[in-house]
Amino acid sequence: MIIILKKDAPQEKVQELIRQFERQNIKIHESRGVQEYLIGLIGDTSHIDPEDIKSIDIVAQVKRIQEPYKKANRKFHPEDTVVDICGRKIGGGHFQVIAGPCSVESREQMISVAQAVQKSGAGLMRGGAFKPRTSPYAFQGLREEGLELLVEAKKATGMPIVTEIMDASHLPLFEQVDVIQVGARNMQNFELLKALGKVDKPILLKRGLSSTIDEWIMSAEYIMAGGNPNVILCERGIRTFETATRNTLDLSAIPILKQKTHLPVIVDPSHAAGIRSLIEPLSMAAIAVGADGLIIEVHNDPEKALCDGAQSLTPEAFDSTMEKIKKTVAFFGKGMD
Amino acid sequence: MIIILKKDAPQEKVQELIRQFERQNIKIHESRGVQEYLIGLIGDTSHIDPEDIKSIDIVAQVKRIQEPYKKANRKFHPEDTVVDICGRKIGGGHFQVIAGPCSVESREQMISVAQAVQKSGAGLMRGGAFKPRTSPYAFQGLREEGLELLVEAKKATGMPIVTEIMDASHLPLFEQVDVIQVGARNMQNFELLKALGKVDKPILLKRGLSSTIDEWIMSAEYIMAGGNPNVILCERGIRTFETATRNTLDLSAIPILKQKTHLPVIVDPSHAAGIRSLIEPLSMAAIAVGADGLIIEVHNDPEKALCDGAQSLTPEAFDSTMEKIKKTVAFFGKGMD
Amino acid sequence: MIIILKKDAPQEKVQELIRQFERQNIKIHESRGVQEYLIGLIGDTSHIDPEDIKSIDIVAQVKRIQEPYKKANRKFHPEDTVVDICGRKIGGGHFQVIAGPCSVESREQMISVAQAVQKSGAGLMRGGAFKPRTSPYAFQGLREEGLELLVEAKKATGMPIVTEIMDASHLPLFEQVDVIQVGARNMQNFELLKALGKVDKPILLKRGLSSTIDEWIMSAEYIMAGGNPNVILCERGIRTFETATRNTLDLSAIPILKQKTHLPVIVDPSHAAGIRSLIEPLSMAAIAVGADGLIIEVHNDPEKALCDGAQSLTPEAFDSTMEKIKKTVAFFGKGMD
Amino acid sequence: MIIILKKDAPQEKVQELIRQFERQNIKIHESRGVQEYLIGLIGDTSHIDPEDIKSIDIVAQVKRIQEPYKKANRKFHPEDTVVDICGRKIGGGHFQVIAGPCSVESREQMISVAQAVQKSGAGLMRGGAFKPRTSPYAFQGLREEGLELLVEAKKATGMPIVTEIMDASHLPLFEQVDVIQVGARNMQNFELLKALGKVDKPILLKRGLSSTIDEWIMSAEYIMAGGNPNVILCERGIRTFETATRNTLDLSAIPILKQKTHLPVIVDPSHAAGIRSLIEPLSMAAIAVGADGLIIEVHNDPEKALCDGAQSLTPEAFDSTMEKIKKTVAFFGKGMD
Secondary structure (H helix, E strand, O other): OOOEOOOOOOHHHHHHHHHHHOOOOOOEEEEEEEEEOEEEEEOOOOOOOOHHOOOOOOOOEEEEOOOOOOOOOOHOOOOOOOEOOOOEEOOEEEEEEEEEOOOOOOOHHHHHHHHHHHOOOEEEEOEEEOOOOOOOOOOOOOOOOHHHHHHHHHHHHHEEEEEEHHHHHHHHHHOOOOEEEHHHHHOOHHOOOOOOOOOOEEEEEEOOOOOOOOHHHHHHHHHHHOOOEEEEEEOOOOOOOOOOEEEEEEEEOOHHHHHEEEEEEEHHHHHHHHHHHHHHHHHHHHHHOOEEEEEEOOOOOOHHOOOHHHOOEHHHHHHHHHHHHHHHHHHOOOOOO | OOOEEOOOOOOHHHHHHHHHHHHHOOOOEEEEOOOEEEEEEEEEOOOOOHHHOOOOOOOEEEEEOOOOOOEEEEEHHOOOOOEEEEEEEEEOOOOOOEEEOOOOOOHHHHHHHHHHHHHHHHOOEEEEEOOOOOOOOOOOOHHHHHHHHHHHHHHHOOOEEEEEEEEEEHHHHHOOOOEEOHHHHHOOHHHHHHOOOHHHOOEEEEOOOOOOHHHHHHHHHHHHOOOOOEEEEEEOOOOOOOOOOEOOOOOHHHHHHHHEEEOOOEHHHHHEEEEEEHHHHHHHHHHOOOOEEEEEOOOHHHHHHHHHHHEEEEEEHHHHHHHHHHHHHHOOEOOOO | EEEOOOOOOOHHHHHHHHHHHHHOOOOEEEOOOOEEEEEEEOOOOOOOOOOHHOOOEEEEEEEEOOOOOOEEEHHOOOOOOEEOOOEEEEEEEOOEEEEOOOEOOHHHHHHHHHHHHHHHHHOOOEEOOOOOOOOOOOOOOOOOHHHHHHHHHHHHOOOOOEEOOOOOOOOHHHHOEEEEEEOOHHHHOOOHHHHHOOOOOOOEOOOOOOOOHHHHHHHOOOHOOOOOOEEEEEEOEEEOOOOOOOEEEOHHHHHHHHEEEOEEEEHHHHHHOOOHHHHHHHHHHHHHHHEEEEEEEEOOOOOOOOOOHOOOOOHHHHHHHHHHHHHHHOOOOEEOO | OOEEEEEOOHHHHHHHHHHHHOOOOOOOEEEEOOEEEEEEEEOOOOOHHHHHHHHOOOEEEEOOOOOOOOOOOOHHOOOOOHHHHHEEEEEEOOEEEEEEEEEOOOHHHHHHHHHHHHOOOOOEEEEEEOOOOOOOOOOOOOOOOHHHHHHHHHHHHHHOEEEEOOOHHHHHHHHHEEEEOHHHHHOOOOHHHHHOOOOOOOOOEEEEOOOOOHHHHHHHHHHHHHOOOOOOEEEOEEOOOOOOOEEEEOHHHHHHHHHHHHOOOEEEEEHOOOHHHHHHHHHHHHHHOOEEEEEEEEEHHHHOOOOOOOEOOOOHHHHHHHHHHHHHHOOOOOOOO
16 A cells, blocks of 8 residues: 655654554665655555545645455466355356346246256256335335245256355355345445355355446355355446436446455346346356356246346246357367366 | 246247246236337336346346335335334434434444443444454454443443444344444345344444445345344445545435435435535535435544544534534425434 | 327317428328327328327327438338448448547557557457547547648548548548547537538447437437438447446347438447446447447557557457458348458 | 546556656656555646547556646636626625516517616616527527617616527627627536637626536636636536436535635525425525526416426516515625615
8 A cells, every 4th residue: 555645744744644654564675765755654554544634734645556455366276266156167168057036935936047048058946035126115025935946946956056145144044045136235345255265055145236347246255255265256237327228237347356356256147237139138248258157037937026127037938048158168278168 | 026028929829928927926918019029017016127137038037016125115105204213203304413422432432432422412332343344454343342342432422323233143232232333345245134134223224335326225124024123224434436535425326215214314425525614514415415414433432443533523523414414404404303 | 190189179179280281282081089089180290299299288199100300210211321431331231330539639559559459350440530529628639630630540541431420511521531530529510410401421420429220310310301311320338327337338229220221220339338348348349239330449558559449459459350350240131342 | 636546557568658748847746655656747737638548558546636727716716707797796795687578579678677687676687589499499599689679678777688699609799788698508618618718798698508617617618718717607406316406406516616716606596496385485495505696587477488487486476576585695695785
């Protein structure tokens, strides 16, 4: 971290600040030019918030040199993390498609969709039991019952299941869940992240609606710092001024994340656009830009879906899109084993 | 709700859709023009998500006529809600200033700041015990111990306390807290909102970084639908492209909220700008635009603050700002009793 | 256009409004339900701004049914527009790469870069002679002299040239230019758009930094309404809160544009990200999502480039990227003839 | 400017870079710590774009220490600029209200509105003759004829006139105009800004929809660098994700601008919100936060306004708002002479 001091900073204040850092075992390199006066902090500064330093009267600007994340940082872990979910691998050249309905609605629905997406080539099954809804009057998901139906579909097909958690206190209900999803609205629910750091299951961490890439990595770092190294990042669109799509899918984030972190990154084209006809082209783009997987909504009867029907594919449409996904993944040199 | 159908929608599909609504006790008014074909839904449609309807093949567009919120809606509750906190009133012409440090750090700090802000005219005291921090390595607050120090400061001064909750499971610790704050990052932590709906304390609901005004009111509705009518809204800046300020304070939201809802609305100029010198002018603007209160960070030694020092006033600076606040509140016709 | 009236709108005011529309040759369909009262406007309403109608006291809401653009609208022109530039085709299955330096700097530079990109397979050459710069003290381009150097490079290689115009009064200087580019900052410089509507050359219209897709199409409509049908749209990133990339490339815009309009759409990965290492992955994504071309910055010595070096490829790096572009374009079924 | 080099930057490349700067008469201060290696640039760096330096291979980060603007910079011009328009002063404690219709429509309208707003206390009159419209099919203003009607209203009332220019080639028509307005969409029409730098009239420079405060000041610098010191800045809302208001009025920009620049700053509450009922509260907030003036739309018959009626006040409503404006301006210690 480099701290640019005000040119007229009184020496006694500068020395007091330096002593404060030294007490935290940080070494200081002082440098005074004609135009600038700065001190460099040498050592572990990950616990220091640059915003705090900025508040000090004699400080003009603060510039972080080292990223504030360690466990998620590719610098300290150059090889790709490969997350293994009951034998299905994501990351490091392994590509997976996660498919299923937005909401779990009934046993028949779950089993029929699970069988269909499995046949088309999906590796994991998704389905929402706990549903975050903007309105308290909207359908909130089947909750415990939904989790049971997911487990039944897993038994019927052998596919691992991915489903969203909304509160740390629900964790005991998630024992048979294979991948626990953290939704966009909970990306900075730090108490939940801490609880998931102690869990022995992969976490699918969606990007918050208005979270920067760095904030997102820091949320992964919360989970990893707690002891859970298996984090899968999921880009699902950010909130911008554009209203033609529900959110703006930030595909540039994929190569940026690949440089900054070793974690696998997947893309959710269904929620990003909120438009059925965009799922296929955005899936192609996600593969081309370097994503390690896709999570796609598939519903046996999208027009009667209790939520988010507009962004669900029918099993037939999914099957046709999967044909293209398989060829494109192969073209770009990844495997879907 | 008005549903604009596609002009070539087949009659049997339209009739099926109409029957679906009728089963939910919604009456239908059908209207077919040359250019447009639409059906109006008559009855309570608050549980229907327009996004779901949009997914139906024969539907071109959906337009909500009635707001999806009821309890928070000024239409059904024309008079201003006045929230009473141990005799301090907010809303309906009553203006309150909440002041105190970002983080509770020590007994001496809390008591000295509390006494100072009380003397300057603040009605309530704030202080963070549980701190949401972007980094897992940053100071996370004194937690339980911080709550105890807040309670001590309350005993010493008689001022009611406002502090943030981060997880529903912490609620038992908040028994002596007078106003429970929900932070921006938890504005759509729906499980937490539901839990707070069952609490018998006023809730200070901060606006999410990228939440629309309507989403924010819906989060208040979650709390109110659970049975707790005492919600205070707090505008604290939204995330935009501008980087000169930490967030962009959306003061237009105040008069908009005053039209849509009967709840009191306060403004947080400290977090919005993240710049000490902007607290006073933004406070003046907040009063002028119609806010019912302010929440201002005051720290006895901002340069040594463990978090957010850049946006804290010293007690002396706060005292000087309070002089102007009192005169301006009076000028705009509100009382600070 | 559907106008939703306030339920208590007095009949005489409604009739006055209806007469106003009828005087503009618009037919009216009135419909009054229990919940809603609305009038549908039948006829050409493209000159009516819904914002104007909203201001009328008795109006609750206005909803456009028909898009306000005609010439750019795919509904009235279902087949793809193919723009032909001296035999190079863009659109309708034809893919082109436009390459060259951000700024024209010297004869040697332009000719050497032009020859290099031509050899690698670029179809058109770009280079900025008039440069829009945030600062009045920054290099503003070689202007007239830059245009001359572009023309020389064209003579040396036979490649058509694409370059930016900043003011309608410069048009006489652009006689030998093959494609006139409108920069993001001028996307709503309506006087310039009108002037370009009278020009007999293809126009490359970049998206404004904070322009919606609909506003962008309306700017194309300005040019087309003036009589010039040859507009190529260019997505180059929008301004969002994310700072890891210079702008956020909105690749969802490509399939949306393909539905709304028949015009060719290309992508500028260099300006979008502002990061050299992102050019290749974003180019792959652009092809995969359905773009009709790419515009890529190539500089013979990016480290000494007078502007935007960080986003330029060397001719060697461009050559390697072009290899992948060619294979990927073929994989996705387009031709680069 | 401080350039943070990569730690492993080869000495010969560093020395080459240093020589490059020295050739531009920039002195260098080199500093090498354990963690960081940096060079400080001493001298005038306003022509250097940090983005260009970032592209150099050996450079890790670039940090500007000095603002890139000089003439607009308060550091070099500490006292407030007071712009004098035929005796009406703006800035340095002088507050002005500019009022009038969005579009000039007829002689009767202009004269009647001008007389009305003058009587209510407005100091200057506005009216659009050249109108930037999103659609080529919408009313584009009366243009030359509109300018003539403005001049007639000026003769009838003696009020100076403010009106928008859309292209530098129209300048000869603006001879009798007292203040030339640059609209939000043209804030970075650099050729227009250069032309206005040579004009001997005050320029009202509106903020671009997605322009940062620094970009906005740089656009003022374009005008001032050309020789015209009389620039008035006008905040009119920025584009964000919020749709409850047309734009998000950024009132924090006012105190920020007051620190960075000596130019007067006014606020446009009509365009910012696009809602009539918000004009008064936002005007109060603008005065309270430190603005030097307001520009308000007033129309004798807003419901029949050819554009932007929803955001216009009637002369009666304006008169009532002016009463409050006058009292509030006095309360906050400014004069309206």
